[in-house]
Amino acid sequence: LGKKGGLGCGSVVKCPWETQFKNKVMGENDITLHCVDQIYGVFDEKKKILSGQLKKYPEKLIIHCKDLRVFHFCLRYTKEEEVKRIVCGIIHHTQTSILLKRLFLFSYATAAQNNTATDPKNQTVMFETLKDWCWELERTKGNVKYKAVSVNEGYRISERLPAYFVVPTPLLEEDMQRFQGHNIPIWCWSCHNGSALLKMSALPKEQDDGVLQIQKSSIAKGPAATAMLHAEHLSSGFSSMVFCGKCNIFLLFLFSDNSTEFWDTDIKWFSLLENSSWLDIIRRCLKKAIEIIECMEAQNMNVLLLEENASDFCCLLSSLVQVMMDPHCRTKIGFQSLIQKEWVMGGHCFLDRCNHLRQSDKEEVPVFLLFLDCVWQLVHQHSPAFEFTETYLTVLSDSLYIPIFSTFFFNSPHQKDTNMGRESPDTQSKPLNLLTVWDWSVQFEPKAQMLLKNPLYVEKSKLDKGQRKGMRFKHQRQLSLPLTQSKSSPKRGFFREETDHLIKNLLGKRISKLINSSDELQDNFREFYDSWHSKEPKRACLQTDLRWKAICGDFLGGRERGRDGWERTGRNVLE
Secondary structure, eight states: OOSSTTOOOOOOOOOHHHHHSOOSSSOTTOOOGGGEEEEEEEETTEEEEOOSOOSSOOSEEEEEETTSOEEEEEOTTSOHHHHHHHHHHHHHHHHSOOOGGGSHHHHHOEEOOOOOOOOTTTSOOOOOSHHHHHHHHHHTTOTTTEEEEOTTTTSSSOSSSOSSEEEETTOOHHHHHHHTTSSOOEEEEEOTTSOEEEEESOOOOTTOOHHHHHHHHHHHHSSOTTSOEEEEEOTTTTHHHHHHHHHHHHHHTTOOOSHHHHHHHHTTHHHHHHHHTHHHHHHHHHHHHHHHHHHHHTSOOEEEEEOSSSSSHHHHHHHHHHHHHOGGGGSHHHHHHHHIIIIITTTOOHHHHTTTTOSOGGGOOOHHHHHHHHHHHHHHHOGGGOSBOHHHHHHHHHGGGOTTBSTTSOSSHHHHHHHHTTTOTTSSSOOEEOBOTTOGGGTOOHHHHGGGBOTTOOOOOOOOHHHHHHTTTOOSOOOSSOSSSSOOOOSOOTTHHHHHHHHHHHHHHHHHHHHHHOHHHHHHHHHHHHHHHTOOOOOOOHHHHGGGOOEEEEEETTEEEETTSOSOOSOOTTO
């Protein structure tokens, strides 16, 4: 929009990091049709929402994007015929519902053999084969009590479930076929003490027939006999939170279009943020994840997450638990494999939740964005424990609306395989080879990809058996985020090992000797890091917030540039 049509002019002064961190797919002023959220027109200095047929055309066009950008286009000096063509074209292509096959994703894809051979140790695990699931079971030491099954191969049982998944060992494949894909306890992750995290679409009722009684017995016998089962019902408490918070966030904070309006809202910014309830939703999600971890670690209980379709908050909470508990999931490759396992193969409805087809606004809910913001809280408070940066999280959230990657454009693996032609081997045409978002070389050069990695990352060292035995009594550790703001505990945190190791590396040998010899100095350091670990989540993604800073007033390429050097205007809805 900023390159053609005479919509704007001016000179652009780039910061050094902007030239280095340049996206090869998306230009500075490029807007994908899937990224457009609202379109406004300015008529005689009055802003109105544009939709349908227009009798009068605006003199200024304002486009609010789903990735928190706001673009201003001046049409005052453009010919009337050009204005009509531009405005009508944008309205038509961004507000009219489309079919799945009409997505640009399929136009971009080329017909080729799909090469999915991956090395789990060096690349993102896609969990599209039985071997991937067996590797994950072996990695988490869950292969004794759980097994990977291929009973749904070809999606014979259910179209909502992946072709391969993990279930408790006592559960027979014949019984799963009788379940018809419903109420199957699916394994998510195993803890070091033997407890496990599972998810299921619904809990069997007492008055159900013998088939459902088999389900109940498999849940009871599947995990360790010594471990008790704790059920978490998510459908009632969590679903209403995001649905209520969505309107407040994505309508309230996206309306700062100019500097005057920005400063008017800046005075009451924190009260507006509090009224949106977004940070309260984040707090409740992190708190629930901590409660689940307490059940698994301290009480040695298996936790079963229950939700209507087990595809929204089951994905969110199971992912948060693994990020907090599993150091592998805090690496870049491990985090991508986690999203692939719990969200993509777990059946999260990205197509509906992001409203890519523009068919139903009621189904559009930012659950995945909520997850990324929760992870940002952990990254901000425990940076040495994560291999990736907040730049990585920002780029990942932006990739939701780039229509050349297939990762976030389907509701289920069955829908993806069906539209790619994998389920029809008799066809003459080869299956489509769709790009995955995990290949960052498509978007960034090697130098730019370095900004996605955390230079202060400290890999958690593996303990030998003797050290593990000595630390078994320390199960009740201080969690990543305290349940109350005032509570402070000297107990070790989830990420304390990485923090301690970082201190030693940064201070060097001489200062390390001083720390080891001086009890007073050591206590001061402990006190500082104990208070650091007791922080409450008070803000959201800082880097995304830089897109929404005060406006300098310069019109560059048809849009306004923030005074902090970022090319995006306004302010972050998550702050």
